[in-house]
Amino acid sequence: MSNNNETATLGKDIGLTLCPTCHKVTCCKSEHCSRCDAPLIVRDYASIQKSWALLITAAILLFPANIYPITTLTNQGRVTQDTIFSGIAHLVKTDMIPIAIILFTASILVPILKIVGLSIYLSAITFKLPISKKKLMTGFHVIEWIGRWSMLDLFVISLTVAVVNMGQLLDAKPAPAATAFALVILLTQLAAKVIDTRLLWDRLEAKDDSSTNT
Amino acid sequence: MGMEAIDHSISLCRSCDLVIRKRALPTGVRALCPRCHTPIYDTPYCSINGMLALCLTAIFFFAPANLYPVLALEFLGSLRTTTVIDGALAVYNQGYWVVGFAVLISAVIAPGFLLLSILSQILIIKYGLKSLVLKKVLKQLLKLQGLLTQLTMLEIYVISFLVAAFNLADFATVSFGFGTFCFTMLFIMTLFLMREYDLEHMWSFLDEQ
Numbered sequence: 001m002s003n004n005n006e007t008a009t010l011g012k013d014i015g016l017t018l019c020p021t022c023h024k025v026t027c028c029k030s031e032h033c034s035r036c037d038a039p040l041i042v043r044d045y046a047s048i049q050k051s052w053a054l055l056i057t058a059a060i061l062l063f064p065a066n067i068y069p070i071t072t073l074t075n076q077g078r079v080t081q082d083t084i085f086s087g088i089a090h091l092v093k094t095d096m097i098p099i100a101i102i103l104f105t106a107s108i109l110v111p112i113l114k115i116v117g118l119s120i121y122l123s124a125i126t127f128k129l130p131i132s133k134k135k136l137m138t139g140f141h142v143i144e145w146i147g148r149w150s151m152l153d154l155f156v157i158s159l160t161v162a163v164v165n166m167g168q169l170l171d172a173k174p175a176p177a178a179t180a181f182a183l184v185i186l187l188t189q190l191a192a193k194v195i196d197t198r199l200l201w202d203r204l205e206a207k208d209d210s211s212t213n214t
Numbered sequence: 215m216g217m218e219a220i221d222h223s224i225s226l227c228r229s230c231d232l233v234i235r236k237r238a239l240p241t242g243v244r245a246l247c248p249r250c251h252t253p254i255y256d257t258p259y260c261s262i263n264g265m266l267a268l269c270l271t272a273i274f275f276f277a278p279a280n281l282y283p284v285l286a287l288e289f290l291g292s293l294r295t296t297t298v299i300d301g302a303l304a305v306y307n308q309g310y311w312v313v314g315f316a317v318l319i320s321a322v323i324a325p326g327f328l329l330l331s332i333l334s335q336i337l338i339i340k341y342g343l344k345s346l347v348l349k350k351v352l353k354q355l356l357k358l359q360g361l362l363t364q365l366t367m368l369e370i371y372v373i374s375f376l377v378a379a380f381n382l383a384d385f386a387t388v389s390f391g392f393g394t395f396c397f398t399m400l401f402i403m404t405l406f407l408m409r410e411y412d413l414e415h416m417w418s419f420l421d422e423q
Binding site: 008009010011012013014016017018020021022023024025035036037038075091094096099102103133134137138141148149151152154155156157158159160161162163164165166169170173174178179182183185186189193197198200201202 | 224225226228229230231232233249250251252284285286287289290292294295296300301302303304305308310312313314316317320321353356357360364367370371373374375377378380381382384385386413414417420421
């Protein structure tokens with residue numbers, strides 16, 4: 001359509017859009033997809049707001065998830081409470097470095113990177129920041145893929161709690177941070193899922209092409 | 215502007231809305247969007263009979279994977295075992311129902327429904343495409359497919375056996391059960407099934423008649 005857009009013809013320029021549910025190419029004018037009857041949305045502008053809301057809630061919950069203990073362990077009458085971090089520190093002390101690395105990545109690194117990454121991504125759309133779109137999109141794909149691995153810690157806790165239940169002798173119980181942590185995972189996954197990524201490519205188009213001549 | 219007949223060789227990138235002209239691909243190659251590198255389409259292997267075999271095998275392993283213990287712990291002579299469902303219920307009973315539900319859904323319910331849904335999709339495609347009611351069922355199943363795939367986290371659960379076992383080996387004797395074997399097999403079958411499965415290809419069966 002416009003000359004400074006290189007050869008990038010967009011679906012909405014030629015009156016076509018992709019059904020968000022079944023990925024069928026359909027005419028922009030129809031309201032429902034002819035194949036799966038899902039409502040068609042050419043651009044979901046509200047998705048940015050929804051995603052911000054989910055992301056901010058997740059960022060707030062990240063604090064209780066890391067500050068409060070996530071497990072309570074009774075070992076021969078002695079009660080110790082572990083936060084996510086102290087649990088990993090304990091693994092390092094007992095020379096289980098590989099497990100410590102897996103848990104550190106899944107429970108600390110991934111949630112933080114996800115929240116930071118998504119807020120950079122959303123800021124780039126909301127405030128029209130001149131960040132390379134390719135890098136943002138690569139980051140987004142990584143976040144989408146790796147995000148679910150945070151569930152690892154919850155699975156480990158559920159297995160541990162079920163198997164270690166011998167009263168005063170040896171007993172493991174979940175503690176308040178577990179719920180907060182579960183919600184952080186849920187909310188960040190949703191925040192990444194609702195974003196209409198086409199908005200990023202729409203909004204930064206003009207700026208990128210005028211500043212760089214590639 | 216305002217095309218009435220839609221050109222079938224044209225596709226749009228779902229991440230950036232770029233217009234892409236489809237070309238034939240050799241097997242095992244994926245087409246990426248030239249602008250944002252999102253995978254657009256590949257040549258689906260997607261043999262219906264192959265998927266049926268994998269799906270039935272996975273369903274075969276599903277029951278023992280959930281009924282037999284996946285982890286056993288021996289401490290001062292007393293033995294404790296747990297199944298996947300027990301694990302979720304144990305957390306639930308302690309009052310952490312959010313965590314309990316998360317575990318139950320991502321390790322038991324979603325995989326179960328995913329396998330049942332794929333089995334019904336295959337059977338409808340093989341035998342039931344003439345019937346309008348079954349076509350409607352297929353449409354609904356395909357619409358739910360994305361959600362079920364996202365919620366299924368078998369691969370993470372398999373890793374969590376190992377992490378939990380190493381964690382507990384510190385103060386007790388840990389052993390795996392028959393359930394661990396079945397669960398791992400369930401995971402492997404589902405992994406291969408999902409590699410064969412191609413959602414776009416499944417949707418195309420609805421277009422044909």
